[in-house]
Amino acid sequence: MAKLGKWTRRGFIGAGLVAAGALVVGVAIRPGDRTDKLEKYVAGEGEHLLAAWVKISEENVITAIIPHGEMGQGVHTALSAMLAEEMDADWEAMEILEAPAIKDYANFPLVREFIAGGKAVPGMVFDTLNGAMLAISKAMNMQITGGSTSVRFTGTGAMQTAGAAARELIVKAAAKDWGVPASSLRTEKSVVYHDGSNRSAPYGTFAAAASEMEPNIRPTLKSRKDYTLMGQSLPRVDIPAKVNGTAAFGIDAKVDGMKYATVMAPPVHGAKIEQVDESAAKDMPGVISIHNMGDYVGVVADGYWQAQQALYALDITFTTSEADALNQEALYAQYAQALDSGKRKVLHKTGDVTKAEAKAARIFEAEYTVPYLAHACMEPMNATAWVRDGVCDIWCGTQNPLGTKEAVAKAFDMKSEDVSLHTAFMGGAFGRRAMTDYVMQAVALSKASGHPVKLIWSREETTQQDHYRPAVIGRYRAALDSNNMPMSWESVFVHKMDPPEASLIPYAIPNQKMQVVESPSHTRLGPWRSVDHTQHGYFTESFIEELAHEAGKDGYEFRRALLSDHPRFVKVLDVAAKLGNWGAPLPDGQARGISIVESFMTICAQVVTVDVSKGEPRVLHVACAADPGLAVNPDGFTAQMQSGIIYGLCAALHGEITLEDGAVAQSNFHDYEILRIDRAPKIDTVIVSSDARIGGGGEPGTPPIAPALANAVFNATGRRMRSLPIRDVSVGVAS
Amino acid sequence: MVQLNINGQQASLKTDPDTPLLWAIREELGLTGTKFGCGIAQCGACTVHVNGEPVRSCSTPLSAAEGTDVTTIEGVTDAEGTLHAVQQAWIKHQVPQCGYCQSGQIMSAVALLETTPDPTDEDINTAMSGNICRCGMYDRIRAAIKTAAKEA
Numbered sequence: 001m002a003k004l005g006k007w008t009r010r011g012f013i014g015a016g017l018v019a020a021g022a023l024v025v026g027v028a029i030r031p032g033d034r035t036d037k038l039e040k041y042v043a044g045e046g047e048h049l050l051a052a053w054v055k056i057s058e059e060n061v062i063t064a065i066i067p068h069g070e071m072g073q074g075v076h077t078a079l080s081a082m083l084a085e086e087m088d089a090d091w092e093a094m095e096i097l098e099a100p101a102i103k104d105y106a107n108f109p110l111v112r113e114f115i116a117g118g119k120a121v122p123g124m125v126f127d128t129l130n131g132a133m134l135a136i137s138k139a140m141n142m143q144i145t146g147g148s149t150s151v152r153f154t155g156t157g158a159m160q161t162a163g164a165a166a167r168e169l170i171v172k173a174a175a176k177d178w179g180v181p182a183s184s185l186r187t188e189k190s191v192v193y194h195d196g197s198n199r200s201a202p203y204g205t206f207a208a209a210a211s212e213m214e215p216n217i218r219p220t221l222k223s224r225k226d227y228t229l230m231g232q233s234l235p236r237v238d239i240p241a242k243v244n245g246t247a248a249f250g251i252d253a254k255v256d257g258m259k260y261a262t263v264m265a266p267p268v269h270g271a272k273i274e275q276v277d278e279s280a281a282k283d284m285p286g287v288i289s290i291h292n293m294g295d296y297v298g299v300v301a302d303g304y305w306q307a308q309q310a311l312y313a314l315d316i317t318f319t320t321s322e323a324d325a326l327n328q329e330a331l332y333a334q335y336a337q338a339l340d341s342g343k344r345k346v347l348h349k350t351g352d353v354t355k356a357e358a359k360a361a362r363i364f365e366a367e368y369t370v371p372y373l374a375h376a377c378m379e380p381m382n383a384t385a386w387v388r389d390g391v392c393d394i395w396c397g398t399q400n401p402l403g404t405k406e407a408v409a410k411a412f413d414m415k416s417e418d419v420s421l422h423t424a425f426m427g428g429a430f431g432r433r434a435m436t437d438y439v440m441q442a443v444a445l446s447k448a449s450g451h452p453v454k455l456i457w458s459r460e461e462t463t464q465q466d467h468y469r470p471a472v473i474g475r476y477r478a479a480l481d482s483n484n485m486p487m488s489w490e491s492v493f494v495h496k497m498d499p500p501e502a503s504l505i506p507y508a509i510p511n512q513k514m515q516v517v518e519s520p521s522h523t524r525l526g527p528w529r530s531v532d533h534t535q536h537g538y539f540t541e542s543f544i545e546e547l548a549h550e551a552g553k554d555g556y557e558f559r560r561a562l563l564s565d566h567p568r569f570v571k572v573l574d575v576a577a578k579l580g581n582w583g584a585p586l587p588d589g590q591a592r593g594i595s596i597v598e599s600f601m602t603i604c605a606q607v608v609t610v611d612v613s614k615g616e617p618r619v620l621h622v623a624c625a626a627d628p629g630l631a632v633n634p635d636g637f638t639a640q641m642q643s644g645i646i647y648g649l650c651a652a653l654h655g656e657i658t659l660e661d662g663a664v665a666q667s668n669f670h671d672y673e674i675l676r677i678d679r680a681p682k683i684d685t686v687i688v689s690s691d692a693r694i695g696g697g698g699e700p701g702t703p704p705i706a707p708a709l710a711n712a713v714f715n716a717t718g719r720r721m722r723s724l725p726i727r728d729v730s731v732g733v734a735s
Numbered sequence: 736m737v738q739l740n741i742n743g744q745q746a747s748l749k750t751d752p753d754t755p756l757l758w759a760i761r762e763e764l765g766l767t768g769t770k771f772g773c774g775i776a777q778c779g780a781c782t783v784h785v786n787g788e789p790v791r792s793c794s795t796p797l798s799a800a801e802g803t804d805v806t807t808i809e810g811v812t813d814a815e816g817t818l819h820a821v822q823q824a825w826i827k828h829q830v831p832q833c834g835y836c837q838s839g840q841i842m843s844a845v846a847l848l849e850t851t852p853d854p855t856d857e858d859i860n861t862a863m864s865g866n867i868c869r870c871g872m873y874d875r876i877r878a879a880i881k882t883a884a885k886e887a
Contacts, residue, residue, distance in 0.1 A: 245768020
């Protein structure tokens with residue numbers, strides 16, 4: 001299992017001072033030249049910037065500045081609460097501002113985690129930086145929302161520290177003004193009190209004086225037992241605007257003189273536009289211009305519908321290549337060849353698998369397959385751009401505003417400061433909006449047409465030009481002793497993004513070897529909710545279940561015995577088993593399945609109850625137990641578990657993108673089905689608190705659901721579901 | 736010009752009558768609370784009421800709305816700004832995550848409660864299955880509809 005680098009708050013600040021991370025500290029909590037740069041973005045009349053993550057006005061309005069985008073995960077609520085907690089600020093009166101895309105707001109705590117060799121680095125980092133992940137200068141361009149990092153890194157690494165530092169400054173300024181020792185003051189809800197002289201004043205009174213003071217770069221943080229906000233369910237600040245139609249998503253951007261555009265890229269990724277015959281489209285109503293951009297064709301028109309009708313009327317020919325012959329069967333055959341004879345890279349090794357196999361009573365093997373998956377965000381990809389007079393404005397939802405801005409500047413040969421990116425709510429993201437492709441196209445079409453352009457992809461384009469969760473085959477092999485207990489665990493699989501610990505197992509099996517082989521194709525890949533944990537959760541938790549069966553043991557008891565060195569795992573497993581009534585009788589045709597996966601530092605176990613009496617599996621209930629250390633906003637965390645479970649269940653029951661003649665065969669929700677309310681199970685979640693460092697919320701609910709379902713189907717039918725999705729329970733391998 | 740009544744106000748629309756109602760609402764009227772999701776009536780993000788009935792505006796030509804009363808999410812809140820019982824229940828149960836589908840979900844739920852003030856789980860399944868929530872907030876949608884039914 002993952003060995004996380006030791007991380008302390010002092011470590012964070014110290015490391016920050018030494019390496020490029022010096023900026024971390026400077027921006028995070030020390031007013032100075034860097035904050036002057038920030039001031040023009042966030043400071044109004046009579047306001048003083050104390051720290052990059054918070055500003056306090058003389059009227060005592062406290063604004064939390066959040067360097068992450070809201071995609072439904074409640075990050076603005078959770079991070080502002082973390083700041084308010086340490087600051088003793090009045091959270092209910094707090095204002096929240098999403099940080100603009102400028103370098104000073106780069107996601108320093110995330111960078112630091114990365115530079116310091118933190119093992120739990122999120123998937124987006126690698127893709128966004130295109131492999132140049134160790135270049136600190138580039139790493140500073142990160143302002144990424146993803147990898148369940150916001151609360152884990154920005155929250156604990158910056159918001160809490162900034163809050164505590166800001167509070168200390170205010171107290172110091174008050175003590176000086178009142179001529180009393182700082183230790184005689186107390187703070188509550190944005191007010192400083194001196195009980196001895198019965199004096200009190202709002203924080204804002206001291207904002208100006210405090211901004212002249214040298215802050216403590218190592219402020220004392222509260223201990224968890226003293227929290228009054230963190231750990232309490234708070235109403236999400238973004239919700240009221242999401243029930244009355246006023247929430248502004250990227251697609252809702254309004255710019256004077258704006259035109260609408262839509263695009264089509266070659267269905268076979270990597271191909272080019274060979275020729276465009278515009279004759280049937282160019283005189284259609286509302287059409288302004290048609291652009292062959294080489295990698296795609298764009299139509300600019302007065303309205304989206306007109307642009308789309310014209311796009312469909314175009315006669316486009318694409319370049320051809322040998323990729324045109326690839327279909328899903330051929331891809332899997334290519335994978336099989338790589339697994340048979342490709343060069344294996346060892347990712348992890350413990351003990352000696354070969355020696356264990358030599359001593360084994362028998363070898364047990366299984367092969368698992370998962371397909372490509374699309375993200376299928378509800379809001380189709382879109383961005384609005386206006387390029388004029390050497391400057392460019394962009395309005396869009398993105399998980400990576402700063403990286404996007406820098407990429408635009410580079411691609412269009414502009415200065416970074418001439419590109420302004422205005423962020424909006426994201427109508428789903430799940431990793432897809434960490435990519436910059438749709439923004440680049442909007443900028444290019446604005447430049448080419450000379451208009452402010454709102455580019456909207458059709459659902460078909462959104463489905464067929466995604467960056468997919470990879471299709472993966474994994475082969476698993478265990479040496480069993482004479483009691484059928486596992487002596488070794490060996491895996492080899494295609495594809496690896498990250499996090500690096502995804503293929504590791506928590507189980508006490510003495511000899512282990514995890515290996516990857518490369519088998520690339522032309523299909524675009526990208527991070528998908530929980531990244532490599534989606535496939536490895538399914539592989540690991542299916543194979544351990546098969547080993548339990550080989551040993552003649554119950555899946556819950558078998559796991560429990562092999563996890564005895566990990567008390568947090570055991571507790572989470574026990575809570576899930578109890579919540580899911582593990583072992584209690586069920587009607588004919590129903591059964592339960594269990595699984596447990598740690599991802600992004602949260603341990604999550606699930607018990608699924610399934611009904612197979614109708615041939616297709618119907619999930620009746622999911623019991624979910626999760627240990628994130630501390631859930632900052634418990635109701636928000638619970639919502640994330642529900643969401644992660646449905647997202648993963650949808651993939652396990654329906655999700656499958658396939659290649660036909662090199663192109664994605666699916667196009668819209670009729671052939672890329674999404675789980676609907678009539679098939680959604682009841683979900684019960686219990687949060688198991690521990691003293692562990694705060695773990696993620698957005699992703700850890702997803703990995704355990706597919707194997708729990710597959711294991712439940714086995715318990716109901718005696719058939720192993722060794723490939724996803726599970727549409728029909730009769731197709732599995734009898735065992 | 737297509738004449739219709741939108742959220743209680745008369746409007747004359749210049750948009751070509753063959754255009755889906757969705758784009759006239761979003762681009763000509765500027766009411767962007769109604770969302771584009773799929774374009775083929777599969778996801779429900781574009782749901783509005785036409786003469787009180789929930790319809791998928793992405794697949795309804797503007798011409799079909801001639802002379803009708805159209806209500807969008809912006810018209811669900813009353814003139815004094817008081818939220819509809821469904822909207823209040825949505826906040827109480829903290830239903831939205833990304834929020835993109837929620838205008839459509841709320842329009843479907845409001846229409847359901849108009850005809851079925853005390854819906855069963857099966858009624859909810861039937862009325863709400865046309866609305867996809869990619870964040871998977873179905874448990875909360877169900878609970879919120881029941882709360883709204885009680886408090887309406």
